Amino acid sequence: MKRLKVFGLLFLFLWLGTACKPQEVLYYEGTYEGIGEGHHGPIRVQIQTTPYEIKKILIVEEYEMPELAKIVYEKIPERVIKANHTDVDVVAGATYTSYGLLDAIEDGLSKAKVKK
Numbered sequence: 001m002k003r004l005k006v007f008g009l010l011f012l013f014l015w016l017g018t019a020c021k022p023q024e025v026l027y028y029e030g031t032y033e034g035i036g037e038g039h040h041g042p043i044r045v046q047i048q049t050t051p052y053e054i055k056k057i058l059i060v061e062e063y064e065m066p067e068l069a070k071i072v073y074e075k076i077p078e079r080v081i082k083a084n085h086t087d088v089d090v091v092a093g094a095t096y097t098s099y100g101l102l103d104a105i106e107d108g109l110s111k112a113k114v115k116k
Helices: 002-019 066-083 095-112
Strands: 030-037 042-049 054-061
Touching: 030 095, 042 095, 054 066, 054 095, 066 095
Parallel strands: none
Antiparallel strands: 030 042, 042 054
């Protein structure tokens, strides 16, 4: 019984030691602009970052078809913010607009990323 408690405490300390490591700084804090090419023209975004995450993505300028663009502009920024990177699924049926938006976001993030 005593051995079990000792192993349990040892496991707890090891687990806490790995879970409490400092977060890696990914971005410079600030607001950055990016441009990508959509299906019908350029897509310009504004991205707000903290050192550890993407906080906000605003579509500033775009020329896409409203019916398709609406769902892309709702889904893609939400997915990118949640994942904290641009490797996310595109919206089916709006591939060019999705990739144009992702390119714009990547362009903005390339200015915000901390170089290692």
